Amino acid sequence: MIQISVDPDNLIQGPAAMYRGAFGATEPADSTAALNASPPASAWSDIGGTTDGVKLSIENTYGELEVDQIVDRVGSRLTKRMTSVETNMAEVTLDNLAYALNGGTTASGSGYKTYEPNDDSSATQPSYSAVLFDGIAPDSLRRRVIVRKVLSTDSVELAYTKDKQTVLKVKMQAHYVSPSIRTYKIIDGV
Template sequence: MSVTVTNLAQGPGTLYTGVFGTAEPADSAVNTTPAASGWTDRGGTDGGIKLVMTQTFSELKVDQIVDSPGRRLVKRDFNIQTNLAEVTLENLALAMNGGTAASGSGFKTLTPQTASSATQPNYIASLLDAWGPNQKRRRVIARKVLNISNVESAYQKDAQTFIPVDFAAHYVSESVAPFYIQDEVAA
């Protein structure tokens, strides 16, 4: 078996977020920073940024054969997970899926949302810039996400504090996929 070493990738990614519906950078701009186009860089992360796709299949069965004749996809979850290393109130509000930030002379505050359970959640979009094959950029856009992890930060004597996030992608429409992946290729 031959190995194409240029298809190997290593290195950190950068996580950006925007409001749900933020204009996505053009495919031809995969090698440019998206911050100028309405995306906010969420700063340092710890432990990498992980893409997780979980697919659930329903098995087809018949009495006449012992082998499974097939399966059908019945559920797909797509998540972007990381630990935000910059424990700002803005990143905390992001992890809480919203809140009201305010500042004054020498202070900042964050008040969580106090909506009823029937209120529509505050969906956002997330964008991951990372490395792909041939030392070129890979961009992963999740168009409609919510943080579904617990919001927790440990303040310890001998360990750094983080804000863990797990952005779960959600259905957008019949014509718009919940996530999109772009690779930069040699021109």
């Protein structure tokens, strides 16, 4: 019989709180106090409730290295990485809609609020932002994920149906930041 060693404290389950910030927003410190602060810092805004969780996806693509003399793959090299954050924003506010659509203008008056999209050309630099979410880490501690430069890349729809909750489905694709700043960072409490 095979014996498997499992540490139940390393199993995690539960929701995450998601925050948005401007591209280049000051990141919270890597400390226990900062990890346990909610919201994480004044530069970050809570997007509110989500449905179906918050998902970080990292897709690595490797190119094969081969030689004529060996039938097996000799090696691989990383050629592409696609990092994204996905969620359904349950709070369908105009501010969240503006975030899902990478900007636009919201305004309010006496008893109303409006949203109008950006009217940029394809040559205009898009409005990048940042995303941060806090969830559970092993040992029931806090895990924080910061994705530093993102852009919403999928279609956004507002569906009103009799038997389903309206949500803003959003997929934020990560982008390269600089040689000294990585695309994302994950911090676990210890």
